[in-house]
Amino acid sequence: MTTTLSDQPIAPNAKRLLWAGFMAILAAGVGFAIRNGINAAWSQEFGFTNLQKGLIGGAGFSGFCFGIIIGGVIVDRIGYGKLIISAFLFHVLSAVVTLMPNGGMEQQTAFLLLFTGTFIFSLANGTLEAVANPLVATLFPNNRTHYLNILHASWPLGMILGALITLAVGNQWSWKAQLGLYLLPTVIYGFMFMGQKFPRSDASASGLSLGEMMKEVGILGASVAGFLLYLFTRDAVGENILAGLTNSDFFTGDSWNYISMAVGAGFVLWVAVITKFAIGHWLLFVLFIAHAILGSLELGTDSWIENINGTILTPELGKILFIFACAIMFGLRFCSHWIEDKLKLSPIAILFSCSLFAIAGLYLAAGATGVTAAFGAMFIYSIGKTFFWPTMLAVVGDRFPRTGAVAMSIMGGIGMLSVGQLGGPGLGYAKDRFTAEHMEESGYGEVLQANKAEKPSSWMGFAEVTALDGKKLEEAKHLKKEDRTAEQQAMVESEIAGSRKTLRHDAILPIGMAVIYLLLLIYFKATGGYKALRITPEEASGGVKGPAGF
Known part of the structure; x- marks a missing residue:
């Protein structure tokens, strides 16, 4: 059933809280874009492969998952204010850790510090979004899609500011000086949230317990997050942190794999117990799957698109x-x-349309050879990715009001874990692999062997490949074509070919999303159309099953 609501926000300080959340996500966007802009400097200083850079970039999303999921679970219990203070402290700690590496360090030590500092930064960002998403959805219950899109407009604005910083001062400032600038919007959002009174979500105000909020997530929804937690524990924690710290094979062997399985299964079991083994709603499960693909597409591609375009054209x-x-x-x-309002598109129809734009944009970007073609491709791709993330959050808020902040936060965490474990490292591995394949096929195998990285690239069970040394590749790319040796030119040409092939394979993701959204369009058409749902008094008291129940 639906309920007619006023278009007005439910609290007098709603706009103040909206813009405070806007500034918090802007800080995350600034940090993200600056990291994108300085990863070439990391290659020059530490010799990282594309896979290693992808793993560091992925940590900028994996930590987000823990912040948003844990924050979403406890936010209605401890309040928004305590989470905001925690996020601020995490942001300061991340600056301390991330700025510690120097050129005299061993590569593995520098990698671990950058990985850890980036993880803590994303943990802070996730904690903040555990506040911002349900807060805005609660403040504007009849206009969730609109206001959540406004809230998340801060993400691209933050990326613009971060990219402008690296473009303006990249050659004059050290990477540490550039990265430290994200603390400025951090201080601003702290002041904007200070002393504010926060509303409670519909689910919390209705007195629903955590177990009742989680029922529509259930075992099905938890299994998606549990699988990604398994991958994170196995790959990021085991192979890239603990194995590097201890030089032990234990964290890359079968025993650690079983421990990682237990972590993922433990989350699923916890959800099963508190929900009394509820299966969960099939629609929420499908949305979680779609959001995992979405995260790898939007943010995984964002973490590499500047690098890839810079390879095909110029940095x-x-x-x-x-x-x-x-x-x-x-x-x-x-x-x-x-x-x-004007085009009469439901949120699901918007998502389907965006998938088509994303497919076309990525294929066009892969084939772009000039500036005009590149701008046209990015224009089409950007239309596609614009509405994905906030509109998915709005759909969960509309269709599953009984879940409060929990389902929205778990879905955000799934998207971020997907980037950290699949999208970021996957695109980095693909770039290494397709570059190496082009070198072998073009008769540059000896050049590859003479300029290979310390460690080969391997990811998710795919074949291990020899990767180019990051320092040598960046040195070649920064030379004019006429000043390069034959070996250097072979490396640059091969990376361009690898970048194009990476983008073409990346287009598989929005194809999968388009199929999912098309099926959901058909489902809603057959069941009377898309409608926003509200918790009735009977549902709040536990008397009847909610309209979105399984």
Whole structure:
């Protein structure tokens, strides 16, 4: 059933809280873009492979998962204020850890510090979003898609500011000086949240317990998060942190794999117990799957698109294209209300349309050979990715009000874990692999062997490949074509070919999303259309099963 609501927010300080959340996510976007812009400097200083850079970038999302899931579970119990203080402290700690590496360190030590500092930074960001998403959904219950898109317009704006910083001062400032600038918006959001009174979610206000909120997530939904937690524990924690710290094979062997399985299964078991073994709603399970793909597409691609465009064209044009794409996202996220009202598109129809734009944009970007074609491809791709994340959050808020902040936070965590374990490292591995394959096929095998990285690239059971040394590759890319040796030119040409092939394979993700959203469109058409649902007094008292029940 649906309930007619006022278009007005439910609290007098709603706009203040909206813009405080806006600034918090902006800080995350600034840090993300600056990291994208300085990863070439990390390659030059420490000799990282594309896979290693992808793993560090992935940590910028994996930690987010823990912050948003844990925060989403406890936010209605401890209040928004305590979570905001925790996030602020995590942001300060992340700066201390991330700025510790120096050129005299061993590569593995530098990698571990950058990985850990990036993880803590993303933990802070996730904790903040555990506050911002349910808060805005609660403050504007009849306009969730519109206001959640406004909230998340701060992400591309933050990326624009971060990219402009690296473009303006990248050659004059050290990477440490650039990265430290994300603390400025951090201080601002702290002041904006200070002293504010926060509302409670519908589920919390209705007196629903955590177990009742989690019933629609159930075993099905928890299994998606549990699988990604398994991958995180096995790969990020075991292989890339503990194995490096201890030089032990234990963390890369079968025993650690079983421990990692126990971590993922333990989360599923915990959800099963507190929900009295509820299966969960099939629609929420499908949305979780779609969001895992979405995270790898949108944020995984974002973490590499500047690098890939910079490889195909020039590093400076790569930054400009990245800023251009973010500017389109920023502007369009203020237009979702118009799209719903004037074009009469439901949130699911918006998501399906976005998938088609993303497919076309990635294929066009892979084939772009000039500046005009590259800008056209990024324009189309940016239209596609603009509405994905906030609109998915709005769908969960609309269709599953009984879950409170929990389902929204778990879905956000799934998207971020997917980037950290699948999207970021996967695209880095793909770039290493396709570059190496092109070198072998073009007769540059000896060049590859003479310029190979310390460690080969391997990911998710795919074949181990020889990767180019990051220092040598960056040195070659920064030389003019006429100044390169034959070996250096072979490396640069091969990475361009590898980048193009990576983008073409990346387009598989929005194809899968388009299929899912098309099936959901058919489902809602057959069941009377998409409607936002509300908790009735009977549901709040536990007398009847909610309208979205399984």
